[in-house]
Amino acid sequence: MTLLSQELRLFLRARLSVIAVILLTALTTASVIAGLAEIDRQRAAIAAIAPAQAEDIGAVADWIDAKKDAGSAGYYSFHPTWDPPSRLAFAALGMRDVSPYILRVRALGLEAQIYDGDTFNPELALPGRFDFAFVLVFLAPLFVIALFHDLVSGEREAGRLRMLQALPGGGLSFWLRRSGLRLGLLWAALALPFLIAAMVSGVAPLTMLAVLGLAFVYLLFWVLLCGLTSRLRWSSVANAATLAAAWLILVLIFPTLANVLVNRAIPVDQGAEIALAQRERVNRAWDIPREETMRRFYAGNPEWADSPPLTDAFHYKWYFAFHQVGDESVADQVYAYRSGLEKRDATARALGWVLPSVGVQALMTRLAETDLEAQLAYQDRIRAFHRDLRQFYYGYLFRDRPFGKADFGKAPRFEPVANTRNPTP
Amino acid sequence: MNGVALIARDELRLMIRNRVAVIAFALLILLTLVASLSSWAHQQGIAELRARHQAEAEQAFDAQPDRHPHRVVHYGSFIFRPLGPLAAFDPGVDAFTGNSMFLEGHRQNSANFGDVRQSSLLVRFGQLTPAFVLQIVAPLLLIFLGYGVLARETERGTLRLLLLQGVSRRQIVLGKLSALGVVAILVGLPAMIGFLLIAGQPGALALPMSVIAVGYGLYLALWIVIIVLVSARAGRSRDALMALVAVWAVVAVLAPRMAPDIASAVTPLQNRFQTDVAIARDLRRTGDSHNPDDPHFAAFKQSVLDRYGVTRIEDLPVNYKGLLGMEGERLTSGLFDRYARASYDAQARQNGLVNAIGLISPAIAVRSLSMAAAGTDFAGHRRFLEQAEAYRYDLVQRLNRLQAEDVSYSDDTAQDPGADRRKRIGSDNWRRMPDFAYQPPAGETLATAALPGLATLLAWFAFASLLLSLSTRRLGAR
Numbered sequence: 001m002t003l004l005s006q007e008l009r010l011f012l013r014a015r016l017s018v019i020a021v022i023l024l025t026a027l028t029t030a031s032v033i034a035g036l037a038e039i040d041r042q043r044a045a046i047a048a049i050a051p052a053q054a055e056d057i058g059a060v061a062d063w064i065d066a067k068k069d070a071g072s073a074g075y076y077s078f079h080p081t082w083d084p085p086s087r088l089a090f091a092a093l094g095m096r097d098v099s100p101y102i103l104r105v106r107a108l109g110l111e112a113q114i115y116d117g118d119t120f121n122p123e124l125a126l127p128g129r130f131d132f133a134f135v136l137v138f139l140a141p142l143f144v145i146a147l148f149h150d151l152v153s154g155e156r157e158a159g160r161l162r163m164l165q166a167l168p169g170g171g172l173s174f175w176l177r178r179s180g181l182r183l184g185l186l187w188a189a190l191a192l193p194f195l196i197a198a199m200v201s202g203v204a205p206l207t208m209l210a211v212l213g214l215a216f217v218y219l220l221f222w223v224l225l226c227g228l229t230s231r232l233r234w235s236s237v238a239n240a241a242t243l244a245a246a247w248l249i250l251v252l253i254f255p256t257l258a259n260v261l262v263n264r265a266i267p268v269d270q271g272a273e274i275a276l277a278q279r280e281r282v283n284r285a286w287d288i289p290r291e292e293t294m295r296r297f298y299a300g301n302p303e304w305a306d307s308p309p310l311t312d313a314f315h316y317k318w319y320f321a322f323h324q325v326g327d328e329s330v331a332d333q334v335y336a337y338r339s340g341l342e343k344r345d346a347t348a349r350a351l352g353w354v355l356p357s358v359g360v361q362a363l364m365t366r367l368a369e370t371d372l373e374a375q376l377a378y379q380d381r382i383r384a385f386h387r388d389l390r391q392f393y394y395g396y397l398f399r400d401r402p403f404g405k406a407d408f409g410k411a412p413r414f415e416p417v418a419n420t421r422n423p424t425p
Numbered sequence: 426m427n428g429v430a431l432i433a434r435d436e437l438r439l440m441i442r443n444r445v446a447v448i449a450f451a452l453l454i455l456l457t458l459v460a461s462l463s464s465w466a467h468q469q470g471i472a473e474l475r476a477r478h479q480a481e482a483e484q485a486f487d488a489q490p491d492r493h494p495h496r497v498v499h500y501g502s503f504i505f506r507p508l509g510p511l512a513a514f515d516p517g518v519d520a521f522t523g524n525s526m527f528l529e530g531h532r533q534n535s536a537n538f539g540d541v542r543q544s545s546l547l548v549r550f551g552q553l554t555p556a557f558v559l560q561i562v563a564p565l566l567l568i569f570l571g572y573g574v575l576a577r578e579t580e581r582g583t584l585r586l587l588l589l590q591g592v593s594r595r596q597i598v599l600g601k602l603s604a605l606g607v608v609a610i611l612v613g614l615p616a617m618i619g620f621l622l623i624a625g626q627p628g629a630l631a632l633p634m635s636v637i638a639v640g641y642g643l644y645l646a647l648w649i650v651i652i653v654l655v656s657a658r659a660g661r662s663r664d665a666l667m668a669l670v671a672v673w674a675v676v677a678v679l680a681p682r683m684a685p686d687i688a689s690a691v692t693p694l695q696n697r698f699q700t701d702v703a704i705a706r707d708l709r710r711t712g713d714s715h716n717p718d719d720p721h722f723a724a725f726k727q728s729v730l731d732r733y734g735v736t737r738i739e740d741l742p743v744n745y746k747g748l749l750g751m752e753g754e755r756l757t758s759g760l761f762d763r764y765a766r767a768s769y770d771a772q773a774r775q776n777g778l779v780n781a782i783g784l785i786s787p788a789i790a791v792r793s794l795s796m797a798a799a800g801t802d803f804a805g806h807r808r809f810l811e812q813a814e815a816y817r818y819d820l821v822q823r824l825n826r827l828q829a830e831d832v833s834y835s836d837d838t839a840q841d842p843g844a845d846r847r848k849r850i851g852s853d854n855w856r857r858m859p860d861f862a863y864q865p866p867a868g869e870t871l872a873t874a875a876l877p878g879l880a881t882l883l884a885w886f887a888f889a890s891l892l893l894s895l896s897t898r899r900l901g902a903r
Contacts, residue, residue, distance in 0.1 A: 029829045033685040041689075045696055059705065063715040080698065096543045098521060101699045112527070117535045117542075118697045122518035122805045123779065123796075124685035125541070128549050134682060142674055146667060218816040224469070237439075237663045238445070241569050243671050245449060248565055253456065255550035256557065260463050262545055272478055272525040273539040276503055279527070280485060283500045287490050312842045341543060348545030362546055371546060 006190040007181050017182070018146055024143045024189040028135050032197035035090035035131045039201070042089075042101060043238065046082045053080050056067075070403035071316020072395030074389075080387055081414045086369040087203045090134035091211065094370025099123050105380060107389040109323040111278040111330055114382060132194055133364040136215055138251055139355050140190060141222045145243040148181045148226035149237035151175070154171040157236060183223050190215050192420055198359040208419055214367075218360045253358045258355070263346050268340035274333045281329040293387045297321035300328060307398035324390065324418030336404065338376065345372045381416070388412040426849065429590045429837055436574060437607060446570050450567070450608070453566050454615055457558045461619030464554040468513035475505040475524065479861075480898040487856045491849040495750065495829040498821055501529030501770055504861040506809045507534070509800050510626040511633065514619055515556035517801025521597060526810075528817035530754060530824075533761045535697065537812065555616040556795050561643050561677050562658065563612045564648040568669045569878020570608055574601040575656040584901045594900045598893065601653050609645040616641075630868035633798035636875045640798070643882045644791040649890040657896045680786035688775040689780065702761045711760075714753050725752050739834060746837050747829025758818045765814065770805050776803055780877065787885050794878025798871050808866060815860045827854055 011017055057077060064073045100118035108272040128134065135323075152175075155161040164174065191212050198208050225246060229239050286291050290310055298305040310318055352359025365371035392412055397401050440446050481501035491499065495522060506524045508516075523536030541548055551557055575598070578584035587597060587748070620638070623629050652669060659665035695703075712721030729748055730736060738745040761859035776793075783789030836847040 030683075033684075034690075038686070041693065045699075049698065052699060056702045056705055063713075069778075074713040078701070095542070098539070104698060105700065115537045116697075117523055117537060117539070119535075119694050119700070119768055121685075121689070121694065121775050122806060123776050124689055126518055127685060128451035130679075130682040130686045138678060139674070142670070146671075150663070156525070207475055216876070218751075220695075237666055240663060240666050240670070241572075242445070243479060244565070245569065247563065252551060252561065253553075255547050256553040257459070259544065260467070260549065260553050261548035263545060268543055268735075270474065270478070270502070271543065272505070274479070275527060275537070276482060276485070279500065279503070283489075283496065286492065286496055312844075313840045344543075344545040346548045347664045351547075354776070358547065358550070361549075365546060375542075410793055417891065 004177060004181065007177055011181060012184070018229050020143050020146050021189050024140065024186060025193060026134075027139060028132065028190050029193040031132050031135045032193050034091060034129075035093060035198055036201065038093060038097075038129070039090040040083045041094065042085050045102060046084055048080060049080050050090050057408055061405045062406075065339055065405045066202055066404065068402035068404050069095070069316070069402065070393060070407075071319065073403040073408070074107045074316065074320060074393035076395070077386070077408070078106055079389060079411065079412070080104050080415065081378075082416055084416050085376075085380075088198070088203045088207055088368040089297065089370050090197060090201055090368075091131060092364040092368040092370055093129045093131045094133075094368060095372065096370050097129055099375045105386055107320065107386070107393045108325050108385045109278060109282055110383065111274055111327050112282075112335065114379060115275065132190075132197075133361060133368075136190060136218060136362050136364070138239065140186065140215075140219060141247050141251065142244075143186055143189075144183075144219055144222040144226065145240065145247060145392055148179070148188065148223055149229070149239040149243050151179060151182075151226065151235055152230040153236040156233075157168075168370050178225060178229075185218055187212075187219055190219075197391035210367055211364070214360060214363055218356060221356050227303060250355060254355055257350055257357055258348070258358070262351075266340060266344050266347060268337060269346065270324055272335055274330050274337060277333060278326050278330045280322055282326035285318075285325070288316050293318060293322045296325050300325075301394075304394055304398040307394055308400070310328075315397075317394070320390070320391070320393065320397060341372060342376070381414075428469070428596035429599045429603060432592065432597055433589075433603040434603035436601055440570055440604070448861075449569060450611070453558070453562065453612060456553075456562065457555060457612070457615035458618070460553045460558050461615060461622070462554075464516070465513040465619055465622050468508055468510070470515065471519075472508045472537050473673045475507060475660055478503070478525065479507075483662075483860050487859070488608070489855045490902070492850050492855075493848045494747070494824045494832065494850060494854075495530075497855065498530035498750070498799060503525055503527055504813055504816070506806075509622045509805075509865060510629045510697060511637070511799035512801050513623050514554065514616075514637065514796045515799040515801055516554060517796035517799060518553065518803060518806060519801055520544070520552065522806045526813050528813060528820065529748075530821045531757050533765070533814065533817075536806075555619045556799075558617055559613065560791055560795070563609070563658060564643060564677060564788075565670075565673055566612065566647070566649050567605060567609060567671060568652055568666070571601075571605045571652040572656055572666040572669050573662040574605065574653060576659045576662040577656075578776050579659075579901065580661050588901055593620070594897050598653060598657070598897045598900070601656075602649055604648040605652065606646070609649060613645060615642065630871065632868035633800070633871040633875065636872045636879065638873065640791055640882060641793045643879070643886055644787060647787055647882060647886045647889055650886065650893050654792055654889060654893045654896055657893070657900055659683050663736075676786045677788040681789055681792065682785075683790060684779040685775075685780040688778040691778060691887045692771050692775045694775075695764075700764050700768070703831075704757070705762055707760050708757060712752075712756050714749065722749070722752070725749075741834065743829045744832050744834045744837055745829075746834065747825050747827070747832065750825040750828060753827060754818070754821050756844075758814075761814065763808070769810075771804055773807075775835070780881075783878070783881060787882055790878045790881035790885070792878075794875045794882070797874035797878065800866055803902055804874060805866070809863060812863060813861070817863065820858060823858060831846045877885065881895045 060076045061069045062071070064076070082101050085096065085101070092395065097120060100116065102118065103114070103116060105113050140297070155164055165171065194211065195208065198211070226243060229242055234242070294310065305319065316385065348358065352362045362371070366373065389412060395401070396407070451627070486500070486502060489500065491812065504526050508519060513517055520540035523539045524537045527534045527539050551561070570857060575584070578587065588594070605890045620634065624634065655669050655672070659668060683720065713719045714722055726738065729741065729745065732743050736740055779789060780793050783793060797804065831850045832848055839847065
């Protein structure tokens with residue numbers, strides 16, 4: 001213990017190292033504050049849904065009530081869905097800045113709605129967000145390099161190395177103690193601000209431990225890389241240059257190169273093709289016999305097949321039916337599109353095993369539920385909700401029941417917390 | 426040979442002897458080549474894909490059978506944002522914005538299917554483009570090659586020897602600057618190959634391209650001055666290297682990430698949900714077409730009846746439903762424009778703030794210069810969105826006019842078995858609708874937009890040069 005405190009005293013005398021640890025603490029603090037602020041904004045936006053929605057749907061209900069037409073009610077009613085941030089989302093914002101976390105849908109064709117985006121400034125999204133994951137993945141290694149590149153070579157250059165090695169206990173345990181202290185300090189600089197923010201946000205203890213463990217392992221990787229470099233017995237300055245180059249390659253160049261390769265190796269059918277195809281199928285319904293559409297619809301949805309046949313007058317049940325048939329007709333393309341996205345994502349994750357930077361980013365966004373998987377899970381919940389919406393309106397349309405003001409309140413409500421591990425209340 | 430050239434030659438010879446430096450340099454050249462070629466291929470691929478989709482969408486629109494004009498209003502039009510040739514050099518926000526839009530009546534849809542939502546998480550690490558290599562990677566290579574140019578001489582005492590031999594301080598510094606300048610030119614060369622590929626394409630504009638070339642030249646020159654400056658000030662090579670890597674990390678990695686967070690906290694954007702609800706609210710106030718007693722539409726109806734001198738809409742020579750559609754579209758479009766403008770302006774303010782922060786980070790300045798000149802910044806996307814909205818409005822109103830003039834009111838309201846057939850108008854009408862043709866900005870517009878970034882870089886360069894000339898005077902004084 002006394003040896004360790006002696007080591008600490010030595011460390012505190014090195015101005016550059018102390019500045020480095022303080023700076024990393026400050027950057028981590030800033031990043032978690034920025035993350036918490038962003039998540040607060042997102043929560044506030046979600047909390048603002050209910051009153052605005054009540055006003056909006058109230059106005060629709062007012063004029064629908066005159067004719068009590070279920071078709072118009074379904075056509076003009078937008079129903080909100082939202083994806084609340086997990087408690088850990090502040091630490092890794094992931095895709096939450098470019099994918100919508102609020103989306104309103106109607107009981108009409110879903111494929112024309114589900115890919116819609118929210119308003120965001122692309123120039124702000126371009127460089128990526130300043131969150132804990134960024135500090136960990138991008139910046140922390142630079143601090144490791146700053147503190148470790150001259151661990152051995154610095155002593156050699158100062159002429160103390162042989163003496164240190166000759167001292168009793170000057171072997172491995174000495175280096176372990178010295179590196180352990182530095183690693184511990186850097187880790188604490190990341191961990192303490194994170195822990196405070198995580199407690200404020202109410203992250204589950206096990207998740208906290210996972211993040212802290214991940215941060216430690218990642219730092220350890222860079223420490224080991226510094227150790228490997230020091231075995232080359234180069235000068236401190238050569239070590240620093242080599243390590244900085246390694247950082248550049250592992251954190252910036254390989255991931256961007258891999259992005260090009262992954263996107264090229266796994267072509268994804270453009271989502272736009274789904275949208276184009278769905279539009280053709282939906283609009284074709286106006287040019288073919290209406291019975292043909294109804295036959296296809298009833299084949300897939302026999303529970304409504306006993307509905308009275310169509311007359312010459314327009315009936316909304318036909319309108320809703322051809323929208324659903326349109327969705328169903330592109331189901332294969334939707335499936336292929338989605339599996340393409342999943343395949344790209346899985347490949348990038350697999351790459352995380354060889355590229356620690358990518359691996360840590362992938363794990364952080366997974367733990368925070370801000371990755372593609374979480375986005376797709378949200379889309380699944382939207383799809384399930386949309387199915388309920390359709391069934392709800394069909395209950396009026398196919399049975400020719402009137403849709404009054406009170407019926408608006410009976411519409412299914414979106415349940416956001418189906419699969420979320422760290423849900424917000 | 427004069428002193429400056431001798432010093433420069435000596436420094437370059439030393440770099441060539443340094444095997445690590447040569448390998449790093451070769452790798453960077455390779456990286457830039459790969460970036461140029463892959464970025465060019467990517468841009469070509471995207472441009473072709475979008476052109477193909479656009480052609481398919483137009484063909485589908487023209488091939489519609491006889492239809493009621495209002496069906497076509499909802500059939501709508503798909504448009505795809507074309508990608509300018511300079512996007513191969515700097516794609517800017519292209520991957521982050523949706524590139525296709527569905528245009529229909531009374532609705533403003535978002536631009537969808539951006540690459541960022543179709544790619545793996547790797548896309549957030551940055552994109553391998555010539556712009557990325559020149560902005561982020563090249564300065565670091567220059568740092569590795571140049572951190573020791575003066576610090577090394579000071580450290581080893583060779584600086585004094587040089588001075589004793591009668592070389593002036595100015596000559597030494599200029600020599601070191603020229604040596605790094607040669608490296609910078611070699612680094613920039615492969616990116617220029619990409620430039621040549623781009624220049625051969627139709628629509629490549631000379632003026633923005635020269636602004637980009639000047640901008641990056643200035644940016645790399647600035648780094649060289651900073652490197653020599655820090656190397657002159659630092660007593661030891663290691664201190665110079667650490668300081669320079671720290672400066673680079675702040676300027677090129679940290680500041681560009683922090684700036685957006687500050688900007689979005691200062692100027693929040695209204696999300697789409699709130700905008701839609703607000704538009705619906707405003708619409709109810711100005712004129713609610715669902716309300717039979719709405720004063721705005723009652724007045725509108727009266728004005729139409731007065732204009733034609735009749736008392737019943739059935740007696741109008743035109744189809745009142747078409748006129749009503751036009752009036753409704755006019756109202757909604759006015760609101761769309763107002764809310765869109767507010768959102769665009771807020772985003773422009775955010776970007777303005779980021780650029781203000783760019784005063785402390787030349788990397789932000791060169792990025793905004795590069796995107797602005799390439800036409801791939803937010804302003805470029807906004808140009809597309811505004812043209813799309815103008816086209817949408819024009820198309821919908823043309824179709825509404827067809828409904829007013831070519832479909833009779835009695836047919837339009839009829840419900841008998843043959844009514845559906847009588848409501849439809851000939852398919853030749855669809856072919857007469859104009860196609861969306863994106864008007865790319867003029868070269869002067871792009872170049873002008875890049876000027877603030879260029880000015881920031883110039884100010885930085887002047888400031889750093891001043892500091893360097895001050896440091897030069899005290900060189901070797903310690």
